[in-house]
Amino acid sequence: MAPPSHFYNNNGAPQDAASYLHAGPGNAPPQDSCLLDADEFRRQGHQVIDFIADYYGRMDDYPVHPSVNPGFLRRQLPDKAPSRPESSDAFGAALRDVRDLILPGMTHWQSARHFAHFPASSNTVGALGEALTAGINSVPFTWAASPAATELEMVVVDWLGKALHLPESLMFCGGGGGTLLGTTCEAILCALVAARDRKLVDIGSGRIGDLVVYCSDQTHFAFRKAAHIAGIHRDNCREIATYRDDMFALSPAELQAAMQADVDAGLVPLFLCATVGTTQTTAVDPIRGLCAVAATHGVWVHVDAAYAGSALVCPEFRHLIDGAEAVDSFSMNAHKWLLANNDCCALWVKKPALLVAALGTEQEYILKDAASEGHDVVDYKDWSVTLTRRFRALKLWLVLRCYGVEGLRDHIRGHVRMAASFEDMVKADPRFQVVAKRQFALVCFRLRAPEELGGPKAANALNRRLLEEVNAACSGPYMSSANVGGVYMLRCAIGSTLTEERHVREAWTVVQNVASSLLTKMEMHEDY
Amino acid sequence: MAPPSHFYNNNGAPQDAASYLHAGPGNAPPQDSCLLDADEFRRQGHQVIDFIADYYGRMDDYPVHPSVNPGFLRRQLPDKAPSRPESSDAFGAALRDVRDLILPGMTHWQSARHFAHFPASSNTVGALGEALTAGINSVPFTWAASPAATELEMVVVDWLGKALHLPESLMFCGGGGGTLLGTTCEAILCALVAARDRKLVDIGSGRIGDLVVYCSDQTHFAFRKAAHIAGIHRDNCREIATYRDDMFALSPAELQAAMQADVDAGLVPLFLCATVGTTQTTAVDPIRGLCAVAATHGVWVHVDAAYAGSALVCPEFRHLIDGAEAVDSFSMNAHKWLLANNDCCALWVKKPALLVAALGTEQEYILKDAASEGHDVVDYKDWSVTLTRRFRALKLWLVLRCYGVEGLRDHIRGHVRMAASFEDMVKADPRFQVVAKRQFALVCFRLRAPEELGGPKAANALNRRLLEEVNAACSGPYMSSANVGGVYMLRCAIGSTLTEERHVREAWTVVQNVASSLLTKMEMHEDY
Missing domain, CATH: 3.40.640.10 (Type I PLP-dependent aspartate aminotransferase-like (Major domain))
Known part of the structure; x- marks a missing residue:
């Protein structure tokens, strides 16, 4: 059967696989060994290394989790691949798009303020x-x-x-x-x-x-x-x-x-x-x-x-x-x-x-x-x-x-120590409770619901709202949640390589401030 | 129950997780955010880029497939990880070991002379x-x-x-x-x-x-x-x-x-x-x-x-x-x-x-x-x-x-064209046959067994030996085999990014020379 029209070449004549094999030398495209050229790799490679290093250096400027809606990126990109590279520096242009279009829409798992899920611990040697x-x-x-x-x-x-x-x-x-x-x-x-x-x-x-x-x-x-x-x-x-x-x-x-x-x-x-x-x-x-x-x-x-x-x-x-x-x-x-x-x-x-x-x-x-x-x-x-x-x-x-093994121990113990600090801070604030005993570097906690608030469902709703508002704070921490036996709780998983004590303290301050604001609103019956 | 002895610290006193949490500030190891330091990444990253570029530049010097025996690398490495990094430039030392110990034991899938299996086509942008x-x-x-x-x-x-x-x-x-x-x-x-x-x-x-x-x-x-x-x-x-x-x-x-x-x-x-x-x-x-x-x-x-x-x-x-x-x-x-x-x-x-x-x-x-x-x-x-x-x-x-899509077409067509050339060369040598019609960039071929050699089993043995000797040639091509319906054949899969016409011609010359030598030995009844 005849191929559809777009499989014809410009002359309208059908072109099959064989016709490409016997093109004269003038028609032969360049051999593509240049696609793995050592010097080109060096040039582009150094660009990429600087790009990633700049990203690490700028990590703190990004909100951990982007404020974007579904479809935000799909709408910005063409619906098909280009036929030819757009410019002679297509790679440089693409890197700029990674910076300007893609990174702002990422969840930054390497951020010092990423406390959600479990860590995806990166480092220079592993990367x-x-x-x-x-x-x-x-x-x-x-x-x-x-x-x-x-x-x-x-x-x-x-x-x-x-x-x-x-x-x-x-x-x-x-x-x-x-x-x-x-x-x-x-x-x-x-x-x-x-x-x-x-x-x-x-x-x-x-x-x-x-x-x-x-x-x-x-x-x-x-x-x-x-x-x-x-x-x-x-x-x-x-x-x-x-x-x-x-x-x-x-x-x-x-x-x-x-x-x-x-x-x-x-x-x-x-x-x-x-x-x-x-x-x-x-x-x-x-x-x-x-x-x-x-x-x-x-x-x-x-x-x-x-x-x-x-x-x-x-x-x-x-x-x-x-x-x-x-x-x-x-x-x-x-x-x-x-x-x-x-x-x-x-x-x-x-x-x-x-x-x-x-x-x-x-x-x-x-x-x-x-x-x-x-x-x-x-x-x-x-x-x-x-x-x-x-x-x-x-x-x-x-x-x-x-x-070395000792270096990895230091790495783990540092996070366990920070998690213990976070746990101590939670315990020191009577409005909160640690819901599950901390064993490693994850702290599960929640706001105790005021008595007048009602039952467990309302307490869960309060804590869900707490998490949403904590995560919405622009330069704040990003945490996730768990629901065990019907009890909703926040999870603060410490483990990002970039996380230091100060990030943990700042995260707790954000949680406390959001909680204060929420509880105040509740007292004023504005929202409940 | 008591932990085994090596879980005790130097004083012989058992040490549990809690004791690490309350170490005084003097005992605290450094925070490990330096493991993802932007400047360190830049320094090590440029090293790695140069390392890979040098590898590409040197690719032709490696035999595609190393001549090593099972256990060759395991025997050279310590049986456990170091406790601490061996030196202040552990990363540089490790890179040297990659160059001196590991690369010589790799099969170089990116070699221009890798014609085995199917390609694993790399390129600067993908890598x-x-x-x-x-x-x-x-x-x-x-x-x-x-x-x-x-x-x-x-x-x-x-x-x-x-x-x-x-x-x-x-x-x-x-x-x-x-x-x-x-x-x-x-x-x-x-x-x-x-x-x-x-x-x-x-x-x-x-x-x-x-x-x-x-x-x-x-x-x-x-x-x-x-x-x-x-x-x-x-x-x-x-x-x-x-x-x-x-x-x-x-x-x-x-x-x-x-x-x-x-x-x-x-x-x-x-x-x-x-x-x-x-x-x-x-x-x-x-x-x-x-x-x-x-x-x-x-x-x-x-x-x-x-x-x-x-x-x-x-x-x-x-x-x-x-x-x-x-x-x-x-x-x-x-x-x-x-x-x-x-x-x-x-x-x-x-x-x-x-x-x-x-x-x-x-x-x-x-x-x-x-x-x-x-x-x-x-x-x-x-x-x-x-x-x-x-x-x-x-x-x-x-x-x-x-x-671009056109660039990918050039890439595919270049390999298809080279495979067609290889196929033509096989067909031009009456000692050989193309066993299965070429459709893409894989050529399946074998040496016709001389009549006096005997049945299909002997023909298969001859072609198996041909492949072994082709692959053993130090700077020769590396191919693989197939066995379809009892017929053993050599597979020449063209698709490495670095492969150019000359590599295909050289590969064919190696196959022809090995075949001539084998057939001569057979005529002299030296080996059969």
Whole structure:
């Protein structure tokens, strides 16, 4: 059939692929090796470095969170890509647009006043490690596809595991092994599929609908998402209730009751996702007790330490994973609080062979080469959802080299200390309460509702309004919220690399001032 | 219980988290905001840019593939991270180690002589776009978490879709929509889970074991991997045989027969993964015919154009996806051949609501904010496996801006032209044959086995040896292989940004010389 009209050239004659091949020399476009020219890279590269350095230097001038409405940027950009670069300095023009159009619409996660969610801790070495990786641009999906990249990953996951005081059984040096993925959801999904496949061998592959997975009502949604993707029935995900009296930790006794009930109902317990440092309040599930329960049911235990895993670099936090020798897999996001820049999720497993059995390729046609055959070589494509992968090990290795384990401890302790200060300030103001005991560098707090205000719903509305007005203050802090057991609270997560004591004090002053103003309005019955 | 001994400080007294909080001012370590100091970033950043530029300048000096044995790097590195940085210029020392230890052990995907696998096309703008993203280090998991990052992604997937001549129904402007993920396996997995969930609503969630997915025996393993992860029974993945007479394309008639057989057996056809540009030989499945078959069975059609999708920027290739209006989803890796640097996989879907239904979070506690409620806002965390994500749109937008659609066409056509030259050279040497018709910039070829050599097995051995010796040539090309229908062949994939005509000619000369030497040895019965 004839191609549509715009596939014709200017003469109206149809032009097919072959006609481009036999164009005379006069028609041949320039070869594009200039697109990776070393001198051009140097020129543009120095521009970019100065651009980013200027951004860091100006960070304080930006509101952390932009005051923009949906569609603000889409409306400003053309609806299709240019046919040719607009000017001879297209790169410079684009950088100016990044500065003038894009940065003002970003949420500035590196701002010293970013206290929302969890940190995405950047630093010069991690950021430049990413730049190096992008410059080298290798695809280390097998050992052969980039031997040094694979081996550095093997080295650095052991380095990190030792720095975090993980059991040796999870590291290469102890018969296990680790890999660097993008995110926790990927890590859990990989572990879950390995566990699922092992279990289905035992009970028969037709019984996928009988498999049950366990977590608490505080577990991050990433787990439910992973379980759903892996084909676990939505009704077979047990979210076990937690209580404030237990600091929102999952109770082994409740887990045992839930598993036994499932067994009695003819179902098959499969997988437990325990959390060290939950997203809402940084609760820590008791690993040893949970593993003991899981073991009686042949259940795979994964520990999700996405946020708090970084704190394990400090020995004073190691007791939080006592009993971790019994877990099957463990993951943490080094990009959250360990300076590894987004993205960098480390996953360790006790039995890599189970990962490979679940995720490995059977077709080896283009992937094997003589060097890897018959040797103890890791092909990381078989350890993850993805086949293509980035050389993430480089930045993590640079961070560990350049700061050292003690440097990372200083980094964590500095934030924990600032969070303790913030907590003390909250406690010192009787209008406020700390809602969940602080364990790391997250403080969960709320304004106590005046008695005359009414019930819990009104108290939540008050605190929601408090957060909105705090976040609306132009040069103020940016925080987020949690809702645990029906109680709405503000979350102040300290962890941005640029955050100093003064930012924490200033943030608290803003919260106090907004609260005073809100309470005054309430007394005057203006708003309630 | 007592912590192990190394958690005690030098005095032997146990030290807990609290003791670090109340250290006197003299004991307080420095605040770590200096880790993101603008001036330090500038200093280290310029070092890194020069380092990468020097690497590009020196690229030709490296063998494409290192001659190293498993363990070569692990043996050279310490078994744990340093406690403190080794020197005051730890970063400079680490860069020297990258140069002296790591680069010599890399496979240099950016080498002009890298013809293996598929290209990972880098360029100054794409690489520096990654560096910018790493410097900004935002986490745009929701619109609110970085409005400009989300909106730029929405803009750029439409730009790219238009540039590739995709149907508007797959773009935001036509009621569909796209996102930027890491890899094709993720893209297929997302589409598959959406399709699975929709089908299970119709047939009952207990019937996951009855779902059947379809592909050809040429489809990339990523599809089988995704299907397995999603809980599709391994026995329910139909790999339909292809034939050289059909140029290894999937036949609609064979697909229809397979689907009907499954229906007759009480199974439920779910999903077809069609490929435009297979990994082994760049075969193109006939979209229109396959979609017609799929429609009669209510089957979701995904098109995996991981490699060849980039070629669609040229109108002369558009006919290869005729009928794409009927597909449900489409993905391609802009990091392979469209200068977007690893990683950047674009996924478009006709009905984003189905993706969100399958992958969306139910808990909105910390994720929503007032700005996004009630508006037509995309929260990309609900479009993918991962929640955390990188700001990939920035580099792709920079590439499209700085080269323009015509610039990308020149880039693709240059490689296609060089591949055609290579193909002509192969054809001109009667000792060789082109095994699969060249469609893009991959040439699959082999040495014809002399008659006296024996059967196909010996011919394969000869070509395997040819590849090994070609790849062992120190400053020679690096190619990979395929095995289709029992026929082993060499793959010469042209697509590195630095590759020029002369590299292609030189590569062919190496192949010819190695072949001559091999054939001479054979004649002398030295080796056979």
